[in-house]
Amino acid sequence: MTMKPALFLLLAARLALGAEAPTQLTAAPACPHCQEGAAAVATAGAAFSKESIYQIDARFTDDSGRSFTLGELRGRPVVLDLFFASCGYACPLLVSDMQAIRAKLPAGIRDRAAFVLVSFDVARDTPAALAQYRAQRSLDGQWTLLHGDDQAVRELAALLGVKYREEADGTFSHSNIITILNEQGEIVHQRYGLKGGLDEAAAALAAAVK
């Protein structure tokens, strides 16, 4: 057996990972109009935390054609899923699961939460196609449907631990993961698979909102 030790070391490295560093603010970006290194402009708000997925600079477009960065969701708890509109099996279930999570939330939190769908299908799920999907599924203003280029979607998927690939028939094989983000954009919970776990997801979201 000539197994390269890389795989085993990798496993060991993962086990050794241990506790994450405590949340801290990254260095504030320098104001372009001031001296380099000066404090950030107060109106721009504090930088994202080191665990925030909003640190990625990927740009998306929503289904109204507006440019969108994930950082715009800051301040709201988020239920996030990657999907594609022509998906006939898992994605409709995932959207239904997101609706079920919404129904389980306490009223005060339910109205503040954002429900976000980002499409794998960068070619077909244009903003217009996503608008059509919104209408078909009767998704209200609390839902954000996002189109991105391949680089943006791949980076977001990598952050969330979602694997996917396009098959020859134009469908996508993908992980089924619903992610809960707190108000800073930090992952507080992930629901894997298609069965159960909705109470836990709703509870994690409610707990993340202090």
Add this chain to the structure above:
Amino acid sequence: MATLLRSVRRLVPGLALAVTLAGGTLAVVEPATGARLVRIPGGVYVPLTRTTKDPAQVTVAAFRLEERPVTNAEFLAFVTANPKWRRSQVSRLFADSSYLDYWAGDLELGPRAPARSPVVRVSWFAARAYARWVGRRLPTTAEWEFAAGAGYTRPDGRNDEQLNRDLYAWLARPVPDVQPAVAVGRPNCYGLRNLHGLVWEWVDDFNNAMVTGESRGDSGLERDLFCGAGSVGAKDTTDYAAFMRVALRSSLKANNTTTALGFRCAQDAAP
């Protein structure tokens, strides 16, 4: 400072910059122009692992690939110019705790990281950020495998006995504590070195390799990709090394770093 360095570097590409860092240490920032790019003609790549839904062949357009992996010295220039990618400052979201841990310090390579050896213990995010910094990108799985399928003397390396002997000799050796220098190995017919025999390499779409997980199809994929069905479906069941690459990619998360995993950059071929 980073922005300043970058713009100076762009204006004067051949210039090495001496920079006084916060601690008073003087560091020389080599211009990061990246390794030489080799043009790889397009062709057809036959994926190793296939589900019934997979295409039998993937067409690879012509592209350009660095002739060797990125070195410690090159990566040092990158982290010097981009403080958020330094070992002490990087977010755990983007690189795990063993990121660059064989370097002597944030900006010091030390005895275990010779300048001309391949950089390892870098995450996918870090590799991608470096590639963007030099105006390049990571190769796709299909591009990397297509390039790596070449033999020493001809594009189809499947029956290149010498290549296979060298490849399996490498796989049988443990990972050395200190990696040897890049660009020493014998080049393949395109002039590319070290695709086999030095380190494993990140690819841009590593996260399309699904072996374990939770998708509707994952248990099926696992069977298709890996066990009996996968081997039977695979075009060339003797290519054990390619199975190992699929296994490695599918086991990785984008912030993982490991002891023998580096990368090289690619670029679209000029139109």
